[in-house]
Amino acid sequence: MISLHFRPGPDFLAQAGASVWHFLDHCGQAAGAHVLVPTAAQIPGVRAALDAAARAAGAPRLLPRVLTLGHWLLDLPPEAQPVRSAAARLLAVQQALRGQEWLRRAFGAQTEGAAWGLAQTLLSICDELSARWLEDEAVRDDDDILGDDRAQLLQGALERTYAHLSDRFLGEEARIVLAFWQALSGPDDPLPARRRALRNLAEHVPGPVVWLGPTPPQPIEAAFLREAGELVPVMEIGYDWSGRALASGEEGITGWYETLLALWPEAVLVPRAPRADGEDEAADEAVGVPATGDAGLPWRMPGELPPLPPQRPNLRVIGSARFEDEATAAAEQLVAWLNAGRRQVALVAHDRVVARRTRALLARAGAPVRDETGWKLSTTRAAAALMRWFDLLSGEGDTAALLDLLKSPFCLPEFPSRGAAIAVLERQIRRDAISGGWHRLTQLFAGAARHDPATGDDLAEAELAARQGARALVAALSGEAAQWPRGRAQRPVAHWLERLDAMLDALGMRAALAGDDAGQQLLDALARLDELPQDEAGAQASLDLGEFRAMLSALLEAVAYKEPSASSAARITILPLNGARMRRFEGVVIVGCDDGQLPSSAAELMFFSNQMRRELGLEDREVRFAQQARDLAEVLLNNDEVVMTWQRLGGRGEPKHVSGWIERLSACCRRAGEPIEAVAAAPVHETRALPSGMPAPAAPALVPARWSAQAYNMLRRCPYQFFAGRMLGLSGLDAVSDELEKRDIGDLLHRVLLRYHTELQDSGGQPRDAQGRLALLRQCTDAVFGPLVAEDGNAIGYYRRWCEVQPSYIEWQAGREAEGWRWRAGELDAGIDLAMPDGEPLRLNGRIDRLDQHRDGGHAVLDYKTQSAARLRKKVGDVEEDCQLPFYGLLRADAVSGSWVSLEGVQDGAAAAQREVALPDFDAAVAWLERQLRHDVVRLRGGAPLPAIGDTAACTWCEARGLCRKGFWESTALPEAIR
Structure with missing residues (x-):
């Protein structure tokens, strides 16, 4: 096999193209030639280089076939034995780990998610071991080899490999990995199957083969080239990162290539000296061992920097203060290049979070983008909706998961009045502070109430329909949830897959997902799971709900979603750093060039040490870091303009530093008098401060026709708060809390x-006696508090406090009855039409806590309060600010008195004195309220302003504070219009 290596740079493909034609002409078999490249993204550049080389030679000709090995394998018929799916293999590893608690503890994988992550890591390492060490004899695919014999061949090869590696020093981690490799590897795994397919392909190669790539072939690819080389001519063309000519002093430091190798000696690739074991030497060359020690380069002296060549790309290193600034700087640079007429520019997403934000900014600007990075399918809305269903199941109706699922466009999309029903459901959940529980959710709209429980107003038909829809939504979800096993119940994998399919249909998710790009990819991934019950491990495996959810999460993490992009003459290509190999652009922006991201560590190293990988002959951290240095150097060699960005501060304000590689480059340029550092200038917006006075809007058309005591209290408390909350309807939703609040106890x-x-x-x-009444009250208390105490232990304290209050309440009630009062009604909905001077009546609605009747026929309205009597006595002087009790008097014209009733414990003394606080001059207070209400509403209808005159108590928890901007006024004086 012929090997050629050229320096990376803009001339590489031209040199490679000319070499390919020379090789094919020398072979005389160009008709059946194949040019292999590592990835499909490199095909267009290679084809263009071959065409240009042919034209430059003055003899345009038909191009050889340019493709990847994966594409070439599609020419072969499929194997008779199907390849085991990734899901089946992952499940087999998980089942093997399940009984090894010591192993999970050793690697910090106690949770289900971490356990499946450990299984995925083990699977990846097993594949690396198969690619690195599996003998050719283990993948023989002769016609006379049966399935059992093939498995024995594989196991024999694994045992020989284990014996060979055991001669080295092996730590416990390495032995664990090798044990799993032996136990879990089979002839139907992807790597052995691919090796057999490549052996078959190598025996039927029709003509010369050329490997053209920026990195050495992987072991499995190198084996194919060796086998093909026994039948046809084979040539390998790659990059020369050795720097041998420089080390020998033949050329000295004259160009950009030499400067980068001097600055980044990590990028120098020098094979180690031959060893006694020739196979180990070949493996080292295959994975690309970086130079160790002094490679003889004359400029690698401490403190010495190479000179800066005149021919170099335009470089800039932009330091940004924070995440948003870095994304903005990257987006602005890319858009500026497109506006300048450049057609193909690139964003290297070395920081995926910054790249996503930059992608969003580019979409806002309408820039054409082609994303080659491929986001994880688990990050899409479609996958989030699926995972939310499992959160809802495991949380037994957790309301946060419930609302997130319902707000997803993939859940019950065809449900009638869906938006209104969800809005009503959310308001009620927040109002009643329900954090979860299917029973409480199903009872939420069980009644057929026709009034708003918060305001007491009658509900319109649309609101009633929305409440019925909310009840149906909860019923649909709770009914489907009831079909799923709960807790730690173990079920076969087939059972979980059947339930999953039924859920997708029952909630209408399948059709909705099919209409979405990510959703369709999610359905395809789930469809591949149908093969699990046919797999040996899948047929015997059993999982509980948490394990099944963790399996789905792990599989979705492993699937890449690529957003479709429309074709465009000019566009921005988003790609990873290794995706820029052998490609040129008119401008490149690299985000994430700080020392925490460049170089970056591989995710699979989280469980196993670097030493273990080195013992097993796999790529370790140093090898991967060296390859990243070569990838970065290649970007700077191939492109004429490169901008590198980084953040000076992290998300928590911690200082960051630019990558050490970039720092060396900056120091070299700075010493030459041409610094490349820059700072992303924050956009400057000039404005003039125009402080305003107290807002006082007028909205006569928005004055409500129905009023409650709460609404009028809000108007009295702060007119602007009433304007925002009641007239504009901007009241915020209550937060759902797991803790009981005083309102809930009330x-x-x-x-x-x-x-x-x-x-x-x-x-x-x-019964008439006190003990009998106390027993009845406690019986009623247990009936009401019982379900809540069973669900929420926090209610026990409130339950006991109320039990202590009950004897004094019975005593107070007895004293009230002795005065001639009898309970007549409670929670009484009432409403009247109040005549107005302008002829348009005003509707008053409310719910009276309690109505008592005296033996002489008069009535009294009572308002229960979870406050002490001492605090209630202070309300007597604030009756003009809290008008609820007089408002009850308006609703009941026959009421002759009104009182507040404390439901708190009492101190020593008479119970009646500490239980009831009567409002003196009740009739006068009601008459005042009637006059004031008429006056205020007539003024509002006439266009009276609504100033933000609330006091400190009104402003502390006001949701309209961000609208009125109190604290930023020029003056707190009342506007002239209302003085």
Whole structure:
């Protein structure tokens, strides 16, 4: 086999093209020639170079076939024995790890997600071992070799390899990996199957073969070239990173190539000296061993920098303060190049997070983009919707997962009035602070209430339909969830796949996913799982819900999603650093050039040490770092303009530094008087501060026709708060909390007392004695608090506090009855039309906590409060700010008195004195409220302004603070219009 190596740079492909034609002409077999490249992205450049070389020779001719080995293998008929799927192999490793708790602990993989990550890592290392050490004899594919014999050949090769490697010093990690390799490898694995296919292909090669690549062939590719070389001429063309000519002093340091090798000696590739074991030497050359020690390069003296050649690309290193600045600088540079008429520019996504943000900025600018990096399928909306379903299952109706799933366009997309139903469901969940539980969710809309529980207003037909839709949504999800096994229940893999298919159909997700690019790729990935029950490991494996979810997550992490892009004459190509090999662009931006990302560590090294990989003869961290140095040098050699960006500060404000490789390059340029460092200038926006005064909008057309006590209290508290919350409808949603709030306990106590007094009234007032009434009250308390206490232990404390209050409440009630009062109704919805001076009546709605009737026929309205009587007495003086009790008086014209009732514990003394606080001059307060309400509403209808005059208490938790901008006014004086 002939080997040629040329320096990387803009002349490489031209030299390679001319060499290929010379080789084919010398062979005299150009008709059946094949030129192999590592990746499909390199095919267009190679074809163009071959065509240019032929034309330059004055003899245009038909090009040989240029393709990858994978494409060439498609010419062969498929194997009779199918190749084992990645999912089946991963499941087999997981099942093997399942009973090895010591192993999971040793590698920090106690959680299910980490365990599947460990399984994936083991699988990857097993494949590397097969590619590196598997003997040719182990993959014989003669017609007379049966499946069992093929497996014995493979196991024999594995045992010989283990014995060979055992002669070296092997640590515990390496022995564990080799044991798994022996136990899990089979003839139907992808690597042995590919080796057999390549052997078959090598026996039927029709003509010369040329390997043209920026890196040496992998062991499996090198074996194919050796086998093909026994029948046809074979030539390998690659990069020369050895620097042998420079080390011998033949040319000295004259060009950009020499300068980069001097600055980055890690990029120098010098094979180690031959060893006694020739196979080890061949393997070292195959993986590309970097130079170790002094390679004889005359400029590698401490503190000495090479000179800067005159012929070099235009370089800039831009340091940005933070993540957003780096993404903005990259996007602006790429757009500027396109606007200048450049047609093919590139973004090297060495920092994937910055690259994603840059991609979003480019989309906003309308720039044509082709993304070759391929995002993980797990990061798409489609995969997120699927994983949210499993979060909903494991969380037993967790409301955060529920709302996320319902808001996904892939869940129940054809549900009628879907948006309105979800909005109602979310409002109710947040209002009632429900954090989860299928029972509580299904009971949320169980009643047929026709009023808003917060305002007491009657519900419109559209709102009623939305509430019914919300009930149906919860019923659909809870019904499907009931079909799934819970907890640690073990089921065969086939059972989980059947349930998954049924769920996709029941929730309408399959059709919705099929209409989305990422969704269709997700469905394809799930369809490949149908082969698992036919696999030996898949047929015997059993998983619980958490393990099945972790398996799906691991598989989606391993699948790449590539966003489709429209063809365009000019575009920006996003690619990884190794994707730029043997390619040229009119401008390149490399993001992520800080010392934490360049060079970058491989993810699979998280479980196993670098020493273990070195013991097993696999690529270690140093080898990979050296290849990244060569990839970076190749970008600087192939392209005329390169911009490298990095962040000076991390996400938590920690300082960062530019990559050591870039720092050496900057020092060389700075010493030559041509610095390349730059700072991304933050965009400067000139503006003038125009502080305004207190806002006071007017909106007569938005004055509500229905009023509640809460609405009028808000108007009294701050007119602007009323304008934003009630007139504009900008009230925020309540946050869902796992902890019980005082409002939740108040609602429970209301339900307890309504149940108690209703049952007491239905029994004709019996039992009459205090002990009997206390027993009834405790029975009602247990019935209401019981389900909550069973779900939330935090409710126990409130339950006990209320039990302590009950005796004094019974005592107070007895004293009130002695005065002639009897409970008549509770949680009473009431409404009246209040006549207005302008002729348009005002509708008042509310829910009265309690209505009592005196023996003389008069009524009293009572308002339950979870506050002490001492605090309630202060409300007497604030009745004009908290108008709820007088508002009850408006709703009940026959009410002659009103009181607040404390539901808190009492101190020593009379229970009645510490339980009830009456509002003095009740009739006068009601009359004042009626006059003031008419006056205020008539003014609002007439266009009166609504200033932001709330006090500190009103502003502390106000959701409209960001609208009124209090604290940034020029003056706090009232506007002239309302003085």
